[in-house]
Amino acid sequence: MEVDLLSRIQFALTAGFHFLFPPITIGLSLFIVVLEAMFLRSGETAYRAAAKFFLKLFAVIFAIGVVTGIVLEFEFGTNWPVYSRFVGDVFGSPLAIEAVFAFFMESVFLGIAIWGWNRVGRKAHFAATLLMCIGTHLSAVWIIAANSFMQTPGGFELQYENPSGAVEILADSAVPTAAQIPYTRAVITDFWDMAFNASMMDRFLHTVSASWLCGAFFALGVCGYMLLRKPEVRFSAQCAKAALVYSGVSVIFMMFTGHGSARLLAQTQPEKLSAFEGHYATSKNAPLYIIGWVDEDAQKVSGLKANGFFSLLAYGAFDKEVKGLRDLPSDEFLKKIHSGMSPEELDAVRPNYWPPVNFCFQTFRAMVYLGGAICIFVAWGFWLWLFKRLFDLKYRSSRLFWMAAMFSAALPVCASQFGWAAAEVGRQPWIVWHILKTSDAVTTAASASEILFSIILFSCIFAAVAGLGVWVVYKKITGYNEEDA
């Protein structure tokens, strides 16, 4: 296999594995802060016991998240050196800022939060947990700023060093040719425009609300186990209520931010949105497929559709025109790369600038439907609560709910994975949107066998880490003993 494909596989594997953990820790950190705040307010020790317990689980998940993240940081250099050199001036700074401002904060105060219960006062401990939580969120801010630069680059200019050695600045929105790439780099012109680029805020809010859901559902699942199997544990009910409220707030937040992100895509990355919907021909009253299959060769989608709803989703009205993939990217854009081509020739090369449509279509749907399942589950919880059956385990409905809660902890994590896959694969063939192609950014130094070795190595390690990590967390939950706390 080629270096290009292997590097993509390697990055998908490591990034996908990494992204299992940070959403849970981000969500859980805020939940622990809430628990401790409630302990401070009410003085009820059950909350403190819960905070202590969840911190222990947090620590295991956090450690795996951190170390798989280090892998990603260095992979930009090992596998994507052309990319790193090209955008280093822009992309390196959010990563470095993340490390300086977020990583020190979260990991040092995590140490204090876990080991310092008997060494600092209540309020100091709360402050440590709060700083840890702020740290995890800051880390999300900067990593998403960096990632959003790849989606909607802004606040930079392209400097090209021509063969005579003079540096010229390429025109706005120019696409450097393959010959220019080794001598071109993106340079910051405005830091805030770069960091808070067009899609950053929407993507941050959407990712963070999804992360809160991951944390809330994790907590709900743990509480479900405690309620069913360990009735002697005091904090279960109170903690479960807090987790349910937390997931209720997050789910509302998530729906709004999800819709916002989709609407923004229509403006900033229309190819991606049209790929999500398998929308080939430009039309008014564009259909939204409830379920379907994209035949990429015939450029057709077969399935169950709701006419006009895609227009409604993207532009807020049924009769709005939505550009299809056959018109995306536009002729003007393609002419920058293929100057002198006739419109027919442009149509022929256009599919090279589409992401894998069916993959995007299906992963996007998977994310949305899992989101729907999350909403239903939360509604179910509130329904039981309303009728005071939530903790009355005499009722079958209550037992069933908590049994389901144990397994539904996986729902938001899976949704995050699908959403992330859709967002990143939907960006293809670009590594930096409309500027640098992924295939041009890959390493020329490493050989295919080296990369294959790394893939095998990481697969084995990740399998072991995942298995053992789950086992340790499981042991910590099942072995929980009130007296130890």
Place this chain on the structure above:
Amino acid sequence: MEFFQILWYALMGVLLAGFFVCSGFDFGIGMLSIGFSDKRKRDNAMAEIAPFWDGNQVWLIVAGGALFAAFPLAYSLILANLYTPVILLLALLIFRVVAIEFFLALNGEKWRAFWIWVVALSSIGAMTLVGIALGALCGGEVLLKSDGGWTENFLRIFTPLAAGAAVLCVVFSLAHGSVYLAVKNSSSEDFRRLASRWLAALAVAYFAYLLLFFFNGKTAEIPRMFTLAVFVLAYMPVRFAMRSIKTGKLKTAFAMTSLFAVLAVCAHCMGAYPYIVFPSQTSPGVDIFSASSSLLTLKIMALVALIGVPLAIGYFAYSHAVFSKGGNPPDTGY
């Protein structure tokens, strides 16, 4: 522009020194722990690093991020050319982190006996690779690939100087870690003896490394005498630390091993200046002036470092203050 490029070169040194001062002791204690036949002693030693190791390794992450942001060309060249060693380093770091975390998480005796071995071996392996990378700074044709095969590409990094630096890093961690344990268990004669022994080993290893550097190491623009002077100067704190252990000034001893790390990093940086990748027959090398980011990025990053690094040092100081009162409670599983 030049000012900021040199500043960032110096800051890279600061971050590396931060890594050795902070992470050195937890790597070292990880290695030492397999030597403790007494289980209580081993568990207590691991409990000493429990609140800190996670924050300590951030220095390495920050150094990586800073290299990316400040010298993207060097970052991409070095990492792409050192593909397999870097991947191995990452794998070893993963092993180390999960091993420490798993060790602390559960109490079973077999469980702990297994994970302590993983902690120790991955600590040795990771420190070795970090040492090789640092040694390669001063003699760095190894940083760039030759056209040899896969194994040749991997083995090429083990030049005498780089291997010497690796040994030095491992021995330093052991010495630094044992001194830290002596500080934390000031009443115990055992730990003091252990520290003296490893400090003596460090003195010998460093002396051997000095000879190696004298004959093998390259220096660039800064006159060789200056670099060698700092190298020799770095020997002083080691001797001083040995004396402090004897006289019972344990904290001074720890400060001295830390100072040794700072001076040794400083000497290497001086030797390599202004190169990040040393020139060789096959390549003109990469210096900080051609590899750096734009002025604006360097300025922004300087501001970030100016605010962020003192803040980070503050966090560490606070954290150590919190955990300095007495030893950890005996129940080491959290």
